[in-house]
Amino acid sequence: MPPLRKTSNKRPPSLAQSWASRALIRASTSHAIINRNVTAYEQARKRAADAQKQRDEIRDTTREINHLKSEMHEIKHLLKELVGNYS
Numbered sequence: 001m002p003p004l005r006k007t008s009n010k011r012p013p014s015l016a017q018s019w020a021s022r023a024l025i026r027a028s029t030s031h032a033i034i035n036r037n038v039t040a041y042e043q044a045r046k047r048a049a050d051a052q053k054q055r056d057e058i059r060d061t062t063r064e065i066n067h068l069k070s071e072m073h074e075i076k077h078l079l080k081e082l083v084g085n086y087s
Contacts, residue, residue, distance in 0.1 A: 023035055023040065024036070
């Protein structure tokens with residue numbers, strides 16, 4: 001294996017087209033796959049944001065349910081005290 005060369009930050013890394021798609025290219029210095037398809041990138045970001053929003057909604061709903069359960073427990077306890085006082 002040949003020794004690694006330090007690349008200059010002044011010039012962009014050379015890119016080679018990937019075998020999978022024209023939108024995918026491989027940086028020759030880092031061997032990273034780079035997706036140049038902006039639309040696909042924006043769609044992926046939107047999917048991630050939507051998924052995060054859904055997780056947040058589930059978390060908020062769970063907190064609200066737990067709060068209601070706590071209040072129901074308190075009401076039940078107060079009713080038992082009232083019934084016990086009249087017996």
